[in-house]
Amino acid sequence: MAGNLRLETACKAGALAGRLSIALGRGRGETLSGRVILALDSKAISKLSSDRDILLVSGTNGKTTSTKNLATILREFAGEGVSTSESGANMPAGIAALLAQNPRNRFAVIECDEMYVPEMYRKLSPKVVVLLNLSRDQLHRTGEVRKVAALWHETFIKDDVTIVIDRDDPFLEYAVTNAGHVMRVSFSGRRHPDAATCPNCAAILDWSKGDYLCPCGLGSLFPDIRADKRLNGPQRNTVLVVEAARLMGAEISVTEADDLISSAPDRIHDFLVSGKKVPTHLAKNPESWRQALGDVTADQVLLSVNARGIDGRDTSWLWDIDYSNLIGKKVICTGERQLDIAYRLRVQGVEVSTASNFSQAVQSFPSGPIQAIVSYTAFQDLLATELGINKSGSQ
Ligand SMILES: [Zn+2]
Known part of the structure; x- marks a missing residue:
């Protein structure tokens, strides 16, 4: 009883802090709300997740979209409330806040940062875990991919949890070597x-085979499941998400899911810059760049790389990517680290020029379609400009 009173007080204080944060224009309030909850009750995450069906989603790429899609499918089929983070908050404070928001919802679909998977797995006692993929990320974010695989390998020890993985990924296979129940989907x-x-x-x-x-x-x-080998990264994630939903009783096929969920990832957006429509991919690590480059069909390509805050200062990961499909195209690089990406491209035989900012780069192209791939803060700057928020930083 004393524990419940503590939790109740923590949740009320957290909700108040969240509302204050929004009122003061300090963001959506999730993180502050969660921090207050955890400061007042360190066991809040375990308490708020007991007696609920928790699904945990992690991986290097596609976590936020996959989490949102899984929640959408469950909402459609379960006929019961489904808690999830709308903003992609995937660390303990954000997770505590989303659990506290609607504590009576039976389902919670939770995105989890790779490094927090051991802690959240222990505290949330999920029914199903979806491990989408593991590949090299920027070094400042999660360290070497092997480090994450080893951490997960120590985490998933024989129990009743079902773990859904892309069976073609050796890092995921190593992560679940000791797990009790694994659903392997092969592409x-x-x-x-x-x-x-x-x-x-x-x-x-x-x-070789x-x-x-x-x-x-x-x-x-x-x-356990064989899926189409021609699927791209986001489509593979959808297949894994559908299998997770089916484990929870949702009778749905991938085709039916496609009608229900957003087919366009949140990280692709058409920006109108200097009167031209520029379809823009947000890409933040080698795998998401590979996927973005795979979608490039235009002959004019704009690349913007920053190294600010969440981008990380170390751009060595740019050398892990094959840019050969840009050879022969007109490519302009911009952003704070335009020289880093321009030099990398020249080494691969791609002819490039540079521009002082995104808008000037767009104006430098003659008529015809343009596609852009940009780093995290460059994408944020473009969104801020679109929303009319004055930002002095370069794009
Ligand atoms: Zn070996």
Whole structure:
């Protein structure tokens, strides 16, 4: 009883702090609200998640969209309330706030930052975990991909939780080696760009047959589900999300899910700049750049790289990406680190020029379609300009 009173007080104080934060124009209030809740009751996350069906979503790319999609599917089929974060908050404070908001909702679909998966797995006791993918991220964010895989390997120990994974990803297979129940979805094998060597023993992986195999025994296991090999990253994530929803009783196919969920990821937006429509991808690590580059069909391409705050100062990850499909196109680089990306492209034989800002780059192109790929803060700057928020920072 004393514990419940503490929780109740913590949640009321958290809600008040959240409202104050919004009223003072300090953002959506989730993080502050969650911090207050956890300061007053350190066990709030465990308490708020008990007696509820929790689904946890993590991975390097597509967490926010996949979480939103899974919540949408469950809302449609469960006929009951589903809690989730609308803003992509994926650390303990944000998670505490979203759980406190509607404590009677049976379902909660929770996005989790890779490094917090062990803690949240322990505290939330999820029914289902969806591990979308693991690939190299920027070093300031989660460190080496092997570090995350090893952390997860220690986390998923035999129990009743079902873990849904892309079975073609050796890092995920290593992460769930000791797990009790794993649902493996295969997209018919594809070489993982960061997995030349085994996540378990560091021996060279044999990828010669499309699947992978290591002398230590780590290899592609027989899949529970075989999906279309032609799917791209976001589409693969949708298949995994649908399988997770089906585990919770939602009778839905991937085709039906496509009608229900947003097909366009949040990280693609058409900006109107200097009178021209510029479809723009937000890309923040090697894999999301690969996906964005795969979608480039225009002959005029604008790339903007910053190294500010959430972007991280270390741009060495730009060298992990193959830019060969930009060869022969007109490419303009801008942003604070325009020289970093321009030099990388020149090494690969891509002809590039630079511009002092996004708008000037757009104006430098002759008529015809333009596509852009931009880093996190560059995307934020473009959104702020669109919303009429005056920002002095360059794009
Ligand atoms: Zn091995």
